[in-house]
Amino acid sequence: MEEYIKMLLEQVRFQKAHKAIGDELRSHIEDQIENNISEGMDKETAEKTAVEDMGDPVEAGIALDKVHRPQVAWGVIVAAILVGIVGIVIKFFLSNVPSSTYDGMAIYIPGKMILADDTGYYIHYVIYGIAVMLIMYLVDYTTVAKYSEIIAVILLFSYSMDTFIDKRIANLEANGDVIPNIYRSLSGFFSGSGSRVFLLVPLFAGIIYKYRGQKYKGLIKSLIWIVVIGLVSIGRYQQFRATVIVICLLAELTIAIQKEWIKVPKARTIVSIWSLFAIIPIAIIRFMYNSRLLSVHKMDVVRAFLAPTTSKNQAKEILSGVKAFGSGTVSYFGGKLTASTSSLVSSGVFSQYIERESYVITKIAAVLGGALTFAVIAAVVALIVFGFVTTAKTKNQLGVVMGSGCMMWLIINAIFNIGVGTGLLPSFYHTSFLPFISDHKVVASYAFLGIILSIYKYKDAYPQHIDITIYSKSKISSREIQD
Amino acid sequence: MAEELSHENENNESVVLKLLSEKDMYGYEMIKTLRKRAQNVFEKKAGMLYPLLHGLESNGTLNSYEQYCRGKMRKYYSIAKEEKQEE
Numbered sequence A: 001m002e003e004y005i006k007m008l009l010e011q012v013r014f015q016k017a018h019k020a021i022g023d024e025l026r027s028h029i030e031d032q033i034e035n036n037i038s039e040g041m042d043k044e045t046a047e048k049t050a051v052e053d054m055g056d057p058v059e060a061g062i063a064l065d066k067v068h069r070p071q072v073a074w075g076v077i078v079a080a081i082l083v084g085i086v087g088i089v090i091k092f093f094l095s096n097v098p099s100s101t102y103d104g105m106a107i108y109i110p111g112k113m114i115l116a117d118d119t120g121y122y123i124h125y126v127i128y129g130i131a132v133m134l135i136m137y138l139v140d141y142t143t144v145a146k147y148s149e150i151i152a153v154i155l156l157f158s159y160s161m162d163t164f165i166d167k168r169i170a171n172l173e174a175n176g177d178v179i180p181n182i183y184r185s186l187s188g189f190f191s192g193s194g195s196r197v198f199l200l201v202p203l204f205a206g207i208i209y210k211y212r213g214q215k216y217k218g219l220i221k222s223l224i225w226i227v228v229i230g231l232v233s234i235g236r237y238q239q240f241r242a243t244v245i246v247i248c249l250l251a252e253l254t255i256a257i258q259k260e261w262i263k264v265p266k267a268r269t270i271v272s273i274w275s276l277f278a279i280i281p282i283a284i285i286r287f288m289y290n291s292r293l294l295s296v297h298k299m300d301v302v303r304a305f306l307a308p309t310t311s312k313n314q315a316k317e318i319l320s321g322v323k324a325f326g327s328g329t330v331s332y333f334g335g336k337l338t339a340s341t342s343s344l345v346s347s348g349v350f351s352q353y354i355e356r357e358s359y360v361i362t363k364i365a366a367v368l369g370g371a372l373t374f375a376v377i378a379a380v381v382a383l384i385v386f387g388f389v390t391t392a393k394t395k396n397q398l399g400v401v402m403g404s405g406c407m408m409w410l411i412i413n414a415i416f417n418i419g420v421g422t423g424l425l426p427s428f429y430h431t432s433f434l435p436f437i438s439d440h441k442v443v444a445s446y447a448f449l450g451i452i453l454s455i456y457k458y459k460d461a462y463p464q465h466i467d468i469t470i471y472s473k474s475k476i477s478s479r480e481i482q483d
Numbered sequence B: 001m002a003e004e005l006s007h008e009n010e011n012n013e014s015v016v017l018k019l020l021s022e023k024d025m026y027g028y029e030m031i032k033t034l035r036k037r038a039q040n041v042f043e044k045k046a047g048m049l050y051p052l053l054h055g056l057e058s059n060g061t062l063n064s065y066e067q068y069c070r071g072k073m074r075k076y077y078s079i080a081k082e083e084k085q086e087e
Helices: A002-009 A015-038 A043-054 A057-067 A074-094 A119-138 A141-146 A148-174 A181-190 A193-209 A216-234 A239-258 A266-290 A296-306 A314-319 A341-345 A353-358 A360-368 A370-392 A397-421 A439-457 A473-482 B002-022 B027-036 B046-058 B081-086
Strands: A106-109 A112-115 A329-332 A337-340 B062-069 B072-079
Touching (some): A002 A043, A002 A057, A015 A043, A015 B027, A015 B046, A015 B072, A057 B046, A074 A360, A074 A370, A074 A439, A119 A439, A141 A148, A141 A193, A141 A397, A148 A193, A148 A216, A193 A216, A193 A239, A193 A397, A193 A439, A216 A239, A216 A266, A239 A266, A314 A341, A314 A360, A329 A341, A337 A341, A341 A360, A353 A397, A353 A439, A360 A370, A360 A397, A370 A397, B027 B046, B046 B072
Antiparallel strands (some): A329 A337
């Protein structure tokens, strides 16, 4: 039997498909052997006859090779490059209206410094992002899922250390104390780990996939991971980022429960976990607000949420003068004073780093007009939806959950960014970004598209469920049986 | 020769689809049922059933899912909803 399977699989070039094909054929031949034995054959003859019934392994292998090929989601790649080109064109026109305040953002390449307002700054990130996307296509997402717990622990540890050291350095500087060299060295070592925190979204899919077959124990472990990831992701003042990540993790857990990875009552558990993560943080913040335990800045943020209509909405003010094409005009004091929308966005308030990312839509509308803004929003949203649709084409459940989590992270950030940038949501301090367009999240956006490409690549190789445990198969079998 | 093969493939495909229109089945179950009905187009070449099934799954004609049956996890095939509605 094994000789037949080996000869057949030698014809199938896509190695990743071998396990699923081999398992299915082995199961078939074993059933045939069992049938032959029940008809009176001895074991040896039963196996020989069963294998003969299968026919020519080379012919079958060649036919299977035609079906099982790595798939390329060309549509996603082309759409991603097109959005990059749209972004470059937009940034080129925006660079004619630079910010009046240099906020220190620049990239350094040999012999040159590119400021954040230069088109070259964005082009650098698009090229880097597309390269990362194509590298992710070459990576097997199931291998990443296999080591998801280890990678997640390393990321969480790194960022926790980064946050701790940053806070210590800030405290020492505030007190005028000398900062020990060890702190500076450690700060350098762990710096940048915050920018990789978003990777916990796809990693979480791998983590909860390993709990497949468990009941409340798996649910509790999953919830502990969400709480830890949420708390660590806050870092220094990154509450919005942490909230978005937690929403994505809850969405992944919801899909996992719905697909019966974790065997608990579905509707009741899903409603409970979402309620828990909505009510408890709100209750804590409310208590701290009422007890004046929050910092002055955080009190302002809460007030902005509670009374959005009284908060200054600069985006709405600027967008009131937007035209379909080109710069518009905003009137003040009954028309006695006017200002162009493009000059308003190049004034101080939008030049800070945070505002640059949060109000990119406002800047595009103010400088290039509403029509192009709508086109940019439509292109970004269409690409993300395309990502969702491509993920749905795979039957592998780990791929579906991981891909959905990644696209959810992009769409939630896009919705908030568009909401604040168009003045539909109240202004408040946050760090949302427009996927593929905001400079410092271009690479992250393309990285997540790369995960979608990887998932799609293996769509004809991996079955509904695969083994991603790191230890031996015998332990997996006993776990599956007991669950 | 190529035309004969193509005609044979089409015939095998329609036999398999007719079988799955009755109920979801796994590979060996299909072969066993076809034998009982003296319709086993895969006689002495049961291995060729799987390229057909995998191809139909890849092009969206069939779906598959895994389920325990008689002590083993088996891969069941079913006709995709869109195909059923067309009928």
